[in-house]
Amino acid sequence: MLQDLLILMRAELMLILIIFLLLFLKLGSASLRNETVMNMVNGLLLVVLALGFLVKDSGMIFGNMFRTDDLLRLEKNMLTLGTLIISLQSYQWLKKHDQAMEFYLLMLSTLLGMFFMLSAANLLMFYLGLELSTIPLAAMVNFDFNKKQSSEAGFKMIVSSAFASGLLLFGISWLYGTTGTIDFSGLAASLDGSPLQLFAFITLVAGFGFKISAVPFHLWTADVYEGAPVPVTSYLSVISKGAVLFVFTSVLYSVFHAMGTVWYNMIFIIAVATMITGNLFALRQDNLKRFLAFSSIAQVGFMLVGISGQSREGAAALIFFVLIYIFSNLAAFGVITLVSSASGRERISDYRGFYQSNPALTWILAIALFSLAGIPPTAGFFGKFFLILAGAGKGNWLLITIAALNMIISLYYYLRIIKAMFMEHNASPLAKVDIPFSPRIALAICVAGILITGLYSGAYQYIYQLLS
């Protein structure tokens, strides 16, 4: 039993250890320099990542509340990798921050929550994990203490998350009421699509919709993204969204399998609305964080297209895309973090003539944006077209045509930034930004990921094979 616990929950236990270590260091009032703390946490995260890859295992513990298998392990590894990259990227920002230790406490708590959420085999466990991941996030959003916008964003985040959680709980209780169980496998067996269950399902989807900011539940996104510090924005848009998408997919595919037609229609409408709304709003943004907020909404729309495929290809395409999205979006945010902490500028128009002063960063941002737009040979091309291909498996050609044409709209606004950086001349472009060691590593990982994950098909095949 103990051995099971140690092996199956090793990622979670490691995170708890790190959290307590930080807590003790803090309480012991050891006056560590921020750099030391950061390097230590980065090293420990690397250990967590390595542990995740080392031992293969699967099984269930705690009376079938907590499960793990190779796929979940991969998903957790992806999230850990993303967190590690963000942690490396926030070096410049946290170095000057008074509360670096608390930031890590909060960030690792949310990561822990996501791990529990992913491993949940039971609605209650899932809900606990979700809450553990959401509440610290709101505090993180509020982490620019002297910016009014940041606390406003934190407040918006907590209110909308609480509302979403309420909806989820409401749905969960209806499900429990109609089926008498909150166990995933029990639910899957006893769902029959009765009107009450349908209602429960709708509230559940609304709850999930808030978390992944799908239209029409996306209204909080732009303000929160804009107000939050850049590393937190990237954490929100990549890690927390990715985790919820993983769970959403597995819940839809396994628990609500019996209600396939119902949820297909819902996902179809939500996907179309999400793509179009996200794209249209992204067109005219000037603030980069708002811009990336809307573009990430549009990306979620594409992911929903993949999910709507209801096939092994669909699930594989989604996980593969999230992996690519981690690399691409974090590369973009990495550059923006550097620029923002060096100069405080976050507008697209500030990036005019960026190439004149920072050619390397410009190319990195360009590669990231090309990947987000789905341009070969970057990985984003494969990610996006596999999603659309998976969606096409259902034979809904209207959805596929809309998705394909939406890629063009999104290409337009990504090109706007490329244009500003390469083509528009600026008498006084942003000053040369120097790149410290940690962010340099993070950017290198991201760029390598963007260039390799697509062209080398191993990642996709591995994911596909795990889904059997």
Next chain:
Amino acid sequence: MNLNWLIIVPLLTALAVLPFRQLRQIRLIALAGSAAQLLLSLVLLRLFLQHPEAKLSGAMLFESSYSWFEPLHINLHTGIDGISLSMILLTALVVLAGVLVSWKMEKMSREFFFLLLLLSAGAYGYFISLDVFTMFFFLEMAVVPKFLLIGIWGSGKKEYSATKLVLMLMGASALVFVGLAGLYFNHPAGEHTFSMTVLANNPPTADVQRFFFPFAFIGFGVFTALFPFHTWVPDGHSSAPTAASMFLAGISMKLGGYGVLRVATTIMPEAASYYAPYIIVLSAIAILYGSFATMMQTDLKYINAYSSVSHTGFVLFGIGMLTKTAIAGAVIQMVSHGLMTALFFAVIGMVYERTHTREVAKMGGLLKAIPFISTVFVIAGLTSLGLPGFSGFVAEMMVFIGSWENSGVLHRTATIAATASIVVTAVYILRAVGKVIMGPVEHKAYFDFRDATWNEKLAAILLIAGIVAIGMAPFLINDLIAPGTEAIMEKLSASTR
């Protein structure tokens, strides 16, 4: 020979350019790399001609297949027939000439040659792919570098043109993708496949074909300046730097024609016959509209760009006629127009570098000052208007003869209308040549101009050699592509039976 070398060599050259800073080193590497491409394609031609099966059937030769995304049945499957080979040769010639005319590209030279070579890798990959997803991958790869090429090194309203071009072409490829996904999921044998040969040997049902043909056809058609989606052509071509214009008009527009032939027509023959009247009408409009629009242009690049709309109209026109001669004519027109328009853009670039204007009205009498360049200009013009002895004549003649084999009223009317465009072409070409080349010398300064340098001469001679070879000995290229067109005709006639 493993065809993948055609992708690897340009990619390696592109990467080899990156560590260097000096224009002198960069251009030498680019030149060596593109010369290697030409050498490689000539070796391929030789091997192809020696191959015992090359003349017998339209089967794909030098095939190789590697599994890429195995769960999705995507393979890196390559192979060529005479049609692909002629496109490969065209690409090699145009890229080499493009590198030669960009000899003095001082501004961000490393990035320029990198993107140019990346484009050529995309084009080769496209022409050798036998897997439609891989083909689509290379198609898109050959689009986006153009955005940077035009936007950074272009002239005029370059940002507008670059955005417009990329959005229209990417929109087109999005449509192509919908068509390809349709073929993938509706393969009659049940197994999902992207393999071009498997799809062509067992085409989908007529309903499926009729539904997905417009996606694939319009998608590829936009690349070939299908009316009314031709508007990216004039802006894109005229804003692009010389080498990019050459690539754009010489190769990119052929990507579309090749795709229409390979994917739309070969895999969906039934729908091709069904939609043929629309293809003919639209391409006849493009031919006429393009040539009349050219008459109104005063800028040399715009003249060539609009005339490209008209000339590439013949490609779709020939394909729409669905006869062997017309399709062969369409293929030859792709090669011919590729060479001719690359030559024209190259020479316009040379003239512009010296006179700093592209306005026809502001130039005159260049023949007396820079005879070599002027002669090249005249040759390009005469090829464009279809003078016998040059490639344009062969191609257009074959299209016309092939289309006359159809006896329908629509076919006849469209053919007569399209023929009329030749007269219009003669008007604008002769007017431009007469004003720019002949007549009194416009400025005294012209006499100080230096005539073509060695690299410019070499670029021009390479392209002219191709043009004259097709013009004087059309049987060479005809023999090369005949088995390929034969195979397409078999598919077409099998579907109508």
